[in-house]
Amino acid sequence: MKKIATSAFTIILLLGLGTGVLAASDQIACKVGDFKEMLPMMQDKHPQLSEKQLKEMHKDCVNQMKKESSTNCMINN
Numbered sequence: 175m176k177k178i179a180t181s182a183f184t185i186i187l188l189l190g191l192g193t194g195v196l197a198a199s200d201q202i203a204c205k206v207g208d209f210k211e212m213l214p215m216m217q218d219k220h221p222q223l224s225e226k227q228l229k230e231m232h233k234d235c236v237n238q239m240k241k242e243s244s245t246n247c248m249i250n251n
Contacts, residue, residue: 209233 209232216228223231 209229212232
């Protein structure tokens with residue numbers, strides 16, 4: 175029983191530390207594919223918008239992510 179408890183505690187601790195490192199890393203940013211790749215998903219999520227409006231939304235999202243690497247854009251929510 176002690177081995178199981180120790181193993182479970184170790185796994186939980188490692189997962190928690192890994193999550194903290196991942197959240198603190200500047201190397202991992204919100205990734206958005208190119209517009210053609212994202213278009214079908216964006217059309218499903220925002221059917222009321224034209225392709226021109228979706229392209230502008232994508233452009234704004236990419237620009238925002240360049241400005242603030244930790245920002246989550248609307249496309250990924």
